[in-house]
Amino acid sequence: MHKEPIIGIDLGTTNSCAAIVEDNGNVKLIPYKGGEYTIPSIFAIDDKGNELIGYEAKRQWQLNPRNTVYGSKRLVGRTFGSDVVDTMKKVVAYNMRPGKKNEVTLDVGKKEFTLQEVSAKILGKIREVASNYLKTPIKRAVVTVPAYFNDRQRQSVKDAGKLIDLEVVRIINEPTAAALAYGVGKGLKEKVVIYDLGGGTFDVSIIEIRDRVFEVKSTGGDVFLGGIDFDNAIIHHVLKDFAAKTGIDLATDPVAMQRIKDLAERTKIDLSARDEVPFNIPFITMTSQGQPLNIEMKFTRKMLEQLTNHLVDRTLQMVARVLVDSGLSTKDVDEVMLVGGQTRMPIVQDRLTKFFGKPPSKGVHPDEAVAIGAALYAHSLQDDTNLRIQLLDVIPMAIGLEKAGGAFHVVFPRNAPIPNAKQLLATTSMDNQTELAMRIFQGDHEMVARNDMLGEFTFSGIQQARAGGVQVEITFDVNVEGILSMRARDPATGREMNTTVRVTQS
Structure with a gap:
């Protein structure tokens, strides 16, 4: 029986692409008509109300800028009031406004769309191209995201898959995927820096490769630089x-x-x-x-x-921070890999050569490495695979709770390894309190107001007692994809409490 393939998808800000590991073990990029391997991440509606995705959308962009959506990955999982949305409003022609939960809603061709719907349209196009090429329906994929995506942004990508019945089997980080493309099957023992400057996002990760184990030491980035x-x-x-x-x-x-x-x-x-x-x-x-x-x-x-020197400077400041976080010096780095189209700019390569004292490696194709790595990882998840890859990744920024006075109580620090679980003991602050509410944030600032709110968690069903008389044990669990879940139990009775997670769009 032919197994159902899992494809790897690089869902990019400007271009997307997909790859598959064939039965003979070779990795192949999935071609689009005309021999191109990438599809522009653009969605449009023309005057007649037709939906256009990819090249068709790009071709009519000049004449129909108001109903053509590009760069939408930068807005995924963001609230309408965020700085990122403000900045985007100044440079794009399409109309954005706040939705019911204060998420970003787009008006395109007299219809309204959420960002998940736009991402879903692009994922759907990639799946259609892959299904036609492989002559088999595609139901499962490994999808990559910037390492610096927070919990809400990761969740948005999974939700986009659900909208089109595409099971996103696993989300992996783009630089980690590129490291897989470089290192799988070579029996390496190396520490590599992945410098990934794409259309809309910048990521840098330091990854130690030990044959089939890929361990991320530290990561950093800027989802608003590309x-x-x-x-x-x-x-x-x-x-x-x-x-x-x-x-x-x-x-x-x-x-x-x-x-x-x-x-x-x-x-x-x-x-x-x-x-x-x-x-x-x-x-x-x-x-x-x-x-x-x-x-x-x-x-x-x-x-x-x-004109762009300051942008290159910002990337190098992040490279320096990530090196410090990993405890390594530039001399400890064996290779520097360039990923993303913008790394073709000669000054980027010159500055990295000066920074590391050696030229970057040409070991991966900057536009294709992420999709190839995602496909290799997808292949390693299949039941009958002979390729076992172990990924040890980290969370890109701290996750924690709001303390009294608006301070940030860190539960998982930045670059904490994942999967990871931590327990906290909480207690009631009022007599006969039956509910405990907590606000969860992610970011690197000491004050919660400067971080992103992931959601509000309410634990109900607490037994009534005087203030401080009941303890609740709360378990925070970050899975391999960097997505957080929580549960609570009463240690006295062993009873698990029902939790509702309201991911707010504040």
Whole structure:
């Protein structure tokens, strides 16, 4: 009987791709028509109300920017009031507003969508391409997320799978997946740094590989730093230059912005291979007298480096922090792996070479490593596999409770190994109290207000007694995917209490 395949999916901010381990043990990227291996993570609705995903959505983007959603991974699991959403509102043409639970809701083509629904559409497209290619229905996948995703963001990806009946068997971290692509089956004993600068997110992980054991020592990142920000630096410069010459602000014209955005990305890519490129867009707008105006300028690699130097600096500050967290020095690192399209930029490679005292390795393909690693891990989960991989990962930022006065009581510190469980004894603070409520947060700040709220947990059914007379033993459990669950019991009676987890969108 042919087993049902589990595919590996790299659900990216700008592009997504999938891979599978074939019966002969070879890993293969799943091709899309036209020989491409990646699918743009873009969802749109055209004038006729048709849903478009991937290349079809990208092709009509210039003419239909308001109903074309891109970069949505940056918004997944976020509340509408967060800084991230504020920043995104300034750069995207599609409309965002708060939903019932204060989550981000998008208006696309006269319909409303949650971010889970948009992620589900993209996952559905990848699954359809994979099913057609493999000629078998796909029901299960291992999906990757940035290492720096918090509990709520991870949960959102699982929920997106549920919406289309795709079982997300396991969520694994993107840098860890890339390390698998590099190290599986080579019998290595190495400490590697995975520097993953993708379209929308930056992650860095230090991973010790001991043959088939992949142990993450420390991880860090920024889910709001990626190729999009390098593009935005170019866009901002072009808008400023044009306004200085003509007094016209193009930022309010979505079609002009889309043309600039497209050329900015191409210019950035071209400058990785060349020192100078023209930046010309004819008929970008009209003067009030009806004279057509063009954008005509030149971009040099040096200019681009000056505009984006601060972004590269931010990545290196994170690399330094992660090294300190792991207790290793640059000399202890055997290889530095580059993952994500933005690492093709020469200055990124130069700065890393200086930082580590050796050039980064070319051991993995920057666009494909994550999907390949996810497929290898998917294969290792199948019943009849001969590939057993042990992943020892960590949580990216502390998880804890709100203490009196708004201080953060850490239950699991940053970089705590997972799976992991901790127990706390709590007690009642009022006479005859029958419920105990707790607010759980995740983040690296000492005050809970600066961290992300994961949810409110209520334990009911506590026996009535005077204040402090009842103890409740609370177990916090973080599973292999970095997702938290909790249970409570009364040690006196051994009774498990019912818990309700209300993941708030505050």
